[in-house]
Amino acid sequence: MAIQRPKGTQDLLPGTVEQWQYLEETMRCVCREYGYDEIRTPMFEATELFQRGVGQTTDIVKKEMYTFLDKGDRSMTLRPELxxxxxxxxxENKLYGQPQPIKLFYIGPMFRYERPQSGRFRQFHQFGVEVLGADQAVVDAEVISLVWDLYKRLGLTKLEVHVNSVGCPVCRPKHRVQLQEFLTTRRDGLCKDCLDRFDRNPLRILDCKNPACQAATIGAPTTRDTLCEDCSTHFEKVLAFLEAAGVVCRVNPRLVRGLDYYTKTAFEVMVEEIGAQSAICGGGRYDGLVEEIGGPPTPGFGFAMGMERILAALQVQHKLPEEKPRVFAMLVALGEKAQIEGFSLMSALRTQSIPVSMDLLNRSLKAQLKAADRQGARYALILGEQELEEKVLLIRDLTLGEQNQVPLRKAVEEINKMYQRGVNA
Structure with a gap:
């Protein structure tokens, strides 16, 4: 039996990879314009980082991490988030010593052991932004605006931005007590995971997707009911900035997010038509996370979005760009001497950054012209025994069906002119 790829992973083949490149290019362009720099971190980290950073009560840490012992008997984990x-x-790199805030973005693969389904994989890819070193409400609004701007540039429609404030260490304990009191008589309706969360982190019960848990929490006190003055003022400022930026958002008091480190602002972006899991982006403020993993007190705000889910939404809404031809011209060489001369010509064209290919299987003229058509080439550059004798190159326009010939010594110059006209058209 042939070896197959691991469950929950996928091969990104030619034709699909170009869609990823388009998405990544758009993301990088938006980040450059907003003043964010790219960061790349290791694929695996010490397990303790995620236990302390993501939170012991999260599904990610409890159920989904790929954890292993290395040869030094150290516990390592493939990154489930960034x-x-x-x-x-x-x-570690003492970026807190540089002028603040530090504005970063990342693009890369993550790993979670969960049940594969539409839009969810065990190896998946995320694009995210993190702003460290600033606690002002305008930071929250700028990051959410960046997300909104990206989706608009991609052409996505039917979007909803949900925002909430989940409070802070000052006001959240009051909500915790109220929520536990409310749920005490409803514990029989909670799932096993939420029963475990009841004492450890009851706020997460509001985030459970189990229908029974959702029914049990109808009418439950929300974090907005108990916000302290600082959190309430911060949230009102965030909403004002978002309105000023033209970002249409909906205040969702039940939005709490699934990670333990969030404080104050939390947000998600929803889109229709991509299945039950409609969220394509989520994030929020995490003012205690840097300190939790051993750094100085540092405010932070960020988000992550699954790239597979964005591509699924773009596909459903028919917003993916049409595939561009991979080559400008296909060299059709007939015979060994023509192949050698043609190879030299092709190499010269490539030094001019002209996308050109040639047949590698010694096929017939007809077969090579078919191959040129499959690759989307605009021109076929035909070189056979007769052309070699006459020191010319036959150029056939595969779209118009016209052809002409040019001296071989001027072929690179003429083809470059043709290419530049096409690029600038």
Missing amino acids: TASVCRAYV
């Missing part, structure tokens, strides 16, 4: 890694890099 915020904790970015904060670790911020501390």
Whole structure:
């Protein structure tokens, strides 16, 4: 039996990879314009980083991490998310000593052992942004605006931005007591995970997708009911900035997010038509995370979005760009001498950054012209025994069906002119 790829992973083949490149290019462009720099961290980290950073009560840490012992008997984990890694890099590389805030973005693969389904994989890819060293409400609004701007540039529609404030260490304990009192008589309706969360982190019960838990929490006190003055003022400022930026958002008191480190602002972006899991982006403020992993007190705000889910949304809404031809011209060489001369010509064209390919299987003229058509080439550059004798190159326009010939010594110059006309058209 042939070896197959691991469950929950995928091969990104030619034709699909170009869609990823388009998405990544758009993300990098937006980040450059907003003044964010790229960061790249290791694929695996010490397990303790995620236990302390993501939180012991989260499903990620309890159920989904790929954890292993290395040859030094150290516990390592393939990164399930990147915020904790970015904060670790911020501390380890003493970025807190640089002018603040530090504005970073990342693109890369993450790993979670969960049940594969539409839009969810065990190896998946995230794009995210982190701002470290600033606690002002305008930071929250700028990051959410960046997300909104990105989706608009991609052409996505039917979007909803949900925002909430989950409070802070000052006001959250009051909500915790109220929520536990409310749920005490409803514990029989909670799932096993939420029963475990009841004492450890009852706020997470509001985030459970189990229908029974959702029914049990109808009418439950929300974090907005108990916000302290600082959190309430901060949230009102965030909403004002978002309105000023033209970001349409909906205040969702039940939005709490699934990670333990969030404080104050939390947000998600929802889109229709991509299945039950409609969230394509989520994030919020995490003012205690850097300190939790051993750094100085440092405010932070960020988000992560699954790239597979964005591509799924773009596909459903028919917003992916049409595939561009891979080559400008296909060299059709007939015979060994023509192949050698043609190879030299092709090499010269490539030094001019002209996308050109040639047949590698010694096929017939007809087969090579078909191959040129499959690759989307605009021109076929035909070189056979007769052309060699006459020292010319036959150029056939595969779109118009016209052809002409040019002297071989001027072929590079003429083809370059043709290419530049096409690029600038």
